[in-house]
Amino acid sequence: MAARSETLTARDAVARRLRAGGTDWRSWLLEGALLLSLLVALGILFVLVGDVLIKAFPLLAERPLDFLTSTVSARAERAGIIQAIIGSITITLIVAVLAIPIGVGAAIYLEEYARDTRLARFIRTNIRNLAGVPAIVYGLLGLAVFSTALGLGSVLLAGGLTLAVLVLPIVVITTSEALTAVPDAIREAAFGVGATRWETIRSHVLPYAAPGIFTGTILSLGRAFGETAPLLMVGAIAGTFSFVGAPWEQLGEGYTTLPTIVYHWAGYPQAEFRALGAAAIVVLLGVILLVNATAIVLRNRYDRKW
C-alpha cells in the first residue's frame, strides 16, 4: 500500500512538471516533427488507397458480383477473380494447418523445454535469420523441393507448402516473444503449488501468451495471403485457365492467387485491365483488413493483465 501511494505521488510530480514546461521549444519541435511523420505516413497511405479506389470504383459499381464469380479472362469485360479467391483462401488454409501447429510447437519447445545451451541460442539466432530471407529464395526452395524433388509439379499444394515454410520462422519468432513476455513469477507460482511442467504450460503460460500468439500467427497468415514472387516460382498461373473447383479439388491442379492476378493484369496494354487490377487490389485489401481485424478481436478477447 505504501509503495502504491508513493508511485502516485511520483506520477503527480511528473504530471505537474510536464504542465509547467509548456513553453519548452524543444518539445514543440519534437512534437511537430512527430506529427509530420504521422501525416506523411497517413498521406502516402491515403494517396495509394484513394488512387486504387478511384480506379476500381466504376468496375465494382457496374458488376460487383459478376467480377467476384467470373473466371480469369483475356477479355476485360468478362474477367473475374473466382479462381484467385479460391486459390488464395486454399493456400492460406494450407499455411494455417501446417505452419501454426509446427511453429507454435517449436516455439514452446525452444522457450519452455530446451535448456539455454549454445546450440539452443544458435538455433534461435538462425530462425531469426530465416525470417529475413527474401521470399523469392523460398520460391526457389519450393521449386526444387516440392515441385521437382517430391514431384508435385506446378500445383496449388506445392504453393501452399512453399508459403507454409516461408511463414514458419515468423510464427516461431512471434510465439517465442509472446512466451518470453509471460513473467517467470507465473511459472514459479504454478511449480510452487506442485503443477507439472505440462500443467504449467497448458493452464498458466499459454493462456497468458495467447493474445500474442494469435496476433503473430494471424498476421503471418496475412503475409502468406499477400505473397506473389515465390508462388510465381512454383507455378501460380499469370494467365488464364478453365479449371474452377472446390478447394480440395484444386489441390492437384493449376492455380492462381489474388496478388498473382494483380501482377498479371498490370502487364496488359489495355487500360481496362488496370481497372480490373485495382478492383482485385480492393478485394485483397478487404480480406487482409478482415484478417487483421480478427487478430485484434482475438487479442482483446484473450487479453489478460497481471
Added chain:
Amino acid sequence: MIGTLVLSGCVTTPRASGAGQGGTVIASGSSTVEPITSLVAEDFAAITDGFDYQVDGPGTGDGFALFCDGATDISDASRPIKEEEAAACEENGINYVELKIAVDGISVITSTANDAVDCLSFLDLYALLGPESQGLDNWSAADDLAGELAAELGDEYGAAHTPYPDAALEVTAPGEESGTYDSFIELVIEDIADTRGEDAVARADYTASADDNVIVEGISGSGTSLGWVGFAFYDENSDVLRSIEVDGGDGCVAPTAETIASNEYPIARDLFIYVNTDRAADNQALADFIDYYLSDEGIALVEEADYVSLTPEALEETRAVWEGR
C-alpha cells in the same frame, strides 16, 4: 504425389477423343503472346464440351524450358526458338512445329510534348541508344557520333537526322530480360554494332523496366524522352505517347497496323506458337484447338489482342506448315 498423377494425367492422356470432344491443353511462354492464346482458348472452350485449358505467360525463355521438358503442349514465343533451346528439345525427344501467328511492331516513342523529332533512322537510333551512346545525356551530344557513323556507313541504315535538338535525353525502355529488348537489339542495333566491332547491346545508363506500363509512364512524363515499346502499348496510349517514324534505309515509316503487316515498317517481329506434334497426334483436343487457332475465326482474335494480323499469304504458309506436320 497427387500432383504428379493429376498433372501428368492432364498432359499425356486426353480425357476423351474425337473431334469437338473435351480434353486438356496446356500452354506457356511469352507474356506478349499469352493474351492471343488465352482468347482463342476461351472461345474454343465456349464451343467445345469438356475442354480444359491453362495458358501461362512467364516469358519466352521460361516457356521453352517447360516445353522442351515435356510439361506443356504449346509454347508461346515472341522470337524464334534459340539453338540451345532446340537442342534441349531434341535431347528430350520433343518434336514440334513452329507456327507464325501474328506480327508485333516495336514503336520508337517519345512524349506528345516532344515535337522536335519526327523521324529517326537505324543509324540515329544506334547513335542515341546503342552501346557507344553510353554517357550521352543530351540529344545534341550524339551529333558527332551520328556524323561519324554516316560517314562510315553512308545511307545503308538510313540517313542521319542531325543536328539533334539541344535537350536532355531521357531514355526509358525495356530491360535486358525482356523479349522486346532482344528484338530491338537484334533488329536495329546488332548489324551496326557488328560493323563497328562493338557488343550488340543497348547503352547501360537508361531507366529499364520489365513492365511496359512503367515505360509508358516514364516516356509520357518527360518532354524530351526516348524509348521503345511493343506496338500494342503505343497504340493503347497514343493520347500520351508520340511515335517517331523509323527509317530502315527506305525512308521514314510510321508504325500502323498496315505498315507493320506489310513489312514496310522496319522494326517488326513475328509472334509464334510452337506445338508438340506427338502430343497433337495423341490428343485430339490439342489438334482441334490448333485447327481452331488457325481458322479465320481464331486468327481474327490476334487483332482483338491489339497485334497485327499476318498477310493472307503468310497465313496460308502457316496453315500449310500445320497441315504438313
